[in-house]
Amino acid sequence: MAPEPGRADPEGSPGEAVLGLEAIVASAAMPASEAMLLAVAGHLAGLAEADPDREVCGLVVAPGGGAAEAWPLPNVAPDPSRAFLVPPEALLLAFRRLDAGGGALLAVYHSHLSGGAALSASDLEVALAGGEPVLPGVAQVVVALEKGRAVRVRAHRFRTGRFEGLDLWPTGGREG
C-alpha cells in the first residue's frame, strides 16, 4: 500500500509519522487529536486489509506523551462480516492498560467490508444516546473496504449536535 504524497507513511517508522504530523499541524492548524488520528490512519487501513473477511475493530490511543497507537480488539459479533462487537472483558483490560500508562482514548475504529465509511445506523445506535455521544470527545473511525482493499478512512467527530466526517486517508478533507 503506497502512501499518498504529503501523508504519513502507513507502513513507515514512528519517526516518519511524527514528522508528517508536525508538518500537518503547523500548516493546517489541525487539532492535535485529529493530527494524531491522521498519523495512524494508514496503519488502520492496513489492519483492515489484512483481515478482509471480517470487520476489524479496536481503539486508537495516545499513551502518555507518545504518538498515537492502534490497539486491535477481538470482534465476537455473530456475523463478523457485517458487524462488530467487542467483548467487555477485552475492553476492561484495555481501559486498565490505558489508565496504567496515563494515556488517553482518541478514537474507536472498525472496518466496513462494503457500504462506505459513513457511520451506519447500528454504529449510531451504539455511539449515541439521546442525541449525545456515549463516549464524549472520542472519535469514531471507519475504514471502508471495497473488494478487500481499503479505499477510505474517515474519522467522525461529534460537533454541534451531530457527527461530522473528516477523511483521514487517502485524501484529507472535511465532510459536512
Next chain:
Amino acid sequence: MPVTVLIPSPLRELAGRQREVAAQGATVRQVLADLVASHPGLRGALTDDRGEPRRHLGLFLNDLDVRAAGGLDAPVADGDRLALVPALAGGAPRLGEEGIARWARQLLVPGFGAAGQERLLASRVRVIGADAVAGAALLYLAQAGVGTLWIDDPEAAAPADAGGWLLGPKAVGQLRGEAAVEALRPFSSLIEISPYPIGGVPTAVLIVATSSAQSLATAEVARRTGVPHVVVEADAEGGLVATIPVGAPCYACSRGAAGAGRPPAPAATGLAALAAHELLMLIADPSLQAGRRFELIRGVPSMRATARLSGCACSPPPPASDPDGAGAGPG
C-alpha cells in the same frame, strides 16, 4: 450497601472526572440506579430509553462478569467494586450498491437520505392485520425498504380480502398472514418478510386490526413497551390514521368514533398509504415526537394534533421531586 463504582476513562467526563464514585444498593441493578441518580450525566451511556442497562454494557463485580454472577439482580456487599464497560459495537451499512439503486429516489428526499434509509433497513416492523386495507400498506413498507417485516394475521382470507392490492383470489381460505408473506416474496430480495415470530421485538408497529378492541389492546402493548406505532381504523365512510411516537398521547386519546363497514377500495388504499408513510417517517426520523391524527371522510382528508385525555394512563409520571404525587391532583 456502599459500593465503589469504577468509571472507565472515556466516561469520566460524564461523572465529574472521577475515577471512582460511591453508590448504594443491595443489588447491581440498585447500584446502577443510584449511580445514575447521583450522576445523571451517565444516564445515556448506561441505560436505554426505558431505564434498563444498555445493550452490551459490560458490568464486572469484583472482576467477575455479572452475567455469570446472577445478572443485574446479583447481590452486592459492602466494599464491592463494580467496573463499568461501555458497549463497543456496530456494523456495516445495509445499504449496498443494489440498495442505493433500488431506493435512489428516496435517498434524494431532504431530511430522509441515506441515514433514513439505513434506519428503515435496520428496523423490524410488526404489521398487525393483512386484510384488504393492510395489503396496500404492506406493499408500501416492503417497497420502501423496511429491513424486517413481520406480518401478524392468523385469520383466514375472505373473498373481500382478495379485492385489495395484495391478495388475489387464490388466497381465499389461506391464512392471511401467510398469504401476504407469499405475495410479498418478490419484494424480499433485499429485506426479510416473514410471519410474526412469537416473542419478536419490533422497533415499530402498524396496527390494522379488524376490531377496535384489538386496536386498543395492541396499541397499549406498543405504548407500554416504548415502541412507536401507527393505528388505522377503517369504516364505510373512510376512516382514520393515528400516529403515536413514543411519549405522545396514546391511541385511546387519539382515536375517533369509528363507524362500521369497510371503506371503498380507493379510500382503503389512501388510508393504507398514509399509515405506511407515517410509520416510515417515524422510523426514519426518531426525533419526531408529536402525535397526530388524520381522518378521511368520503374522500376529504383532515389532520390535527392529538391531545392527552385528562387522567389517561399514558400521562407522564409526576416529577421525581414530588415522590408522593401530592401535586398530581386533588388529594
